[in-house]
Amino acid sequence: MxxxxxxxxxxxxxxxxxxxxxxxxxxxxxxxxxxxxxxxxxxxxxxxxxxxxxxxxxxxxxxxxxxxxxxxxxxxxxxxxxxxxxxxxxxxxxxxxxxxxxxxxxxxxxxxxxxxxxxxxxxxxxxxxxxxxxxxxxxxxxxxxxxxxxxxxxxxxxxxxxxxxxxxxxxxxxxxxxxxxxxxxxxxxxxxxxxTRKSNLREEVGIAQTLLKTKTFPIGDTFGMILSMDNSEVDELSRNFGVRSPQKKIFKMSDIKNCSFMCMLSENTPGEYNVELRSTPVYGNFNVLQLATSHGGGGHYNASGYTIRVEDCYSKTRLEESLQQESSGLYSSQATDLPQITLSEQDEELLQILDSTKRLTEGVTPEILARVDSLIKTGANYDYTFKTFKSFEKFMLKNEILSQIPARIYSQREPRVDISLSLQDINTLTKRYNINETEILSMIDIFSSINIASASITLPNGRKTSINRNGIITTDISQNKGDNTIEI
Ligand SMILES: [Mn+2]
CATH class of the missing domain: 3.90.1640.10 (inorganic pyrophosphatase (n-terminal core))
Known part of the structure; x- marks a missing residue:
């Protein structure tokens, strides 16, 4: 042409x-x-x-x-x-x-x-x-x-x-x-x-506070995530955190274990919701484009969206309910088998290549790409192997940690974020998300993709982990020696 x-x-x-x-x-x-x-x-x-x-x-x-x-x-x-x-x-x-x-x-x-x-x-x-x-x-x-x-x-x-x-x-x-x-x-x-663009801490805090309102619902053997924001919530996110078109942040919901459907609705203009939909080849792989098309929208098989006008303040709940029904319907008629837990020979080799090239970011040559291509064509599951899936609980824990960062910190030009968790914080978090201290400390890596001068998380027993602006993580447990805290 x-x-x-x-x-x-x-x-x-x-x-x-x-x-x-x-x-x-x-x-x-x-x-x-x-x-x-x-x-x-x-x-x-x-x-x-x-x-x-x-x-x-x-x-x-x-x-x-x-x-x-x-x-x-x-x-x-x-x-x-x-x-x-x-x-x-x-x-x-x-x-x-x-x-x-x-x-x-x-x-x-x-x-x-x-x-x-x-x-x-x-x-x-x-x-x-x-x-x-x-x-x-x-x-x-x-x-x-x-x-x-x-x-x-x-x-x-x-x-x-x-x-x-x-x-x-x-x-x-x-x-x-x-x-x-x-x-x-x-x-x-x-x-x-x-x-690779680092994101802005202020925006990340606003998004995290919003994501804490995510609801889940069962879809077959999997679950779906849904988050809707009415016009006042959208305005607040824009005013206080500089986040616009928040439904576009749906990628934050991806790669969560056993989650087959993700949906974000945002009333960017009063009376009109922008709806973003995602499904995943890994869990269910059903066609959300079909769902979007039936509402006059478009996009791709696993990623689509549409706009819908609503009449009253009850619409948000009704939209959520109908999306739950529609996604469950698609799942039951289209869902493909969930991936095997055991990796095949091809999966193992693919995983090795992905690990040694840091997810195809280092030392990539046409030969390596050709090998990966041939492994996929002989049956390796790239979608599954490439991603690192986190649990819904870890996803929420990440949002909890970010959402607690105060305005005086996230408003800084080059924020230094020092999070000290109290015993009560730890108790609440471990109970709510079934998570241990080491996992809380490992959350420091959320700051590797955010523009900060430095960040740290400190536990009441002195265990501490830090990250600098170059993404280098250091863990300091020396203060832990001699006290009576039990390592989990
Ligand atoms: Mn394009």
Whole structure:
């Protein structure tokens, strides 16, 4: 398709405009910038059109200035955007349907209306491939490889890594395509560095306080988690903690043992709930996209969402109840077998590779990716092996610890967090979450992904664990000698 666009742009002397979705993420930004750079290298005048300038990932993609108008009937390429409503802007409406193209990796489920339908495009102008992890992954094969330079390879790697949460979620050819990018000159380690952003303590405290309100309910042999926030709660999170669109924090609920369904509802505008849904290939693997689609939403098989209008203050409870019913219905009709507890030979080797490369973040080569790919294709369970599952109790304990950090600490520019737990705190926590002292101390690693100067947790018996800004953890139990506390 891109080659056809290049021919047309040259023949008809047209400019090419590239568009993507609002709140642009790594895939939207990098795929757009990669297409623009590719077209420019082929002598085409091309531009990524955003109405709000973009600074994110600028070390890889450069900074992107805002655009307010475009020439009439240029060529438009719309990337990573499943509906017109989801687009960052609609200046592509200045292009005729023949001159408008779509490349996307969002699935089109039975009868869903996608952007190509809304714009009346013919199928030859649409490249929709839900077997790809990202638009960047589609582009690895759509662009001519000998014309992909290392700058473009870096951009494509960035989108592939961000849309897969750093290879946590793979599609069938993702690792092979990543290998190609490394061979084309992508600096994997450098790009990976830009995908890891430390979060803000103030936001984390607000989210943790909210997550403590998470409810659970049984779904078959598993359980579901549901958290809803009405408009006043959403406002409070925004005002006091700077958290916007809190339903997007649903990823905080992932990788919890035996949890098959996660759901967050947030009333961002009064009378309207944004609903985010997740399921997992590991427990049940049922199709939440079907659930979202039945409410006019969209997304992916394991990750989807929709918006629903409500009439009164009882709506929150009713929404929760119906989501519990709908998810249980899907589970009973679709759930696949839960994974075996024993690991196969392939699982064992995969686990060894994942451990030695720190979850494919260190020493990654095309050979290692090829080996992992072949282990998956001969039956290793990547979804299960890659993740480290925590219990619901540990998830809640983490939220308890974060939520106790006072405003005078989280408001600091470079917070020093020193948490001293009293005997009563320990009693409450151990009783509520069935957890021991060592497990409480191990919670220090929550600070490794948060922007802090330092943090520590101290128990009444003097046991203490600390972490510095570089994520180095030290445990000090020396004060423990000689006293009468019993080590659990
Ligand atoms: Mn994407």
């Amino acid at each position: 891109i080659e056809e666009i290049i021919k047309k742009a040259k023949k008809e002397n047209k400019k090419v405009y590239v568009y993507a979705h609002k709140f642009p993420d790594g895939d939207a930004i990098s795929s757009s910038r990669a297409v623009v750079e590719y077209l420019k290298s082929q002598g085409i005048d091309a531009q990524y059109v955003v109405t709000k300038g973009v600074q994110a990932f600028n070390q890889i993609v450069g900074s992107i200035p805002p655009t307010t108008s475009v020439e009439n009937d240029g060529i438009s390429i719309i990337l990573d955007t499943s509906t017109v409503d989801y687009a960052e802007n609609t200046l592509f409406k200045n292009s005729s349907p023949e001159n408008t193209y779509v490349i996307d990796h969002h699935g089109k489920v039975n009868g869903a209306v996608c952007i190509e339908d809304e714009l009346g495009l013919t199928s030859k102008n649409v490249l929709r491939d839900s077997n790809a992890s990202s638009v960047c992954e589609i582009l690895v094969n759509e662009l001519e490889q000998e014309k992909i330079n290392s700058q473009i390879a870096n951009m494509l790697t960035l989108g592939l890594l961000t849309d897969t949460a750093k290879l946590k979620f793979l599609k069938s050819d993702t690792l092979q395509n990543l290998s190609k990018l490394i061979e084309l000159g992508a600096d994997y380690k450098r790009v990976l560095g830009f995908c």
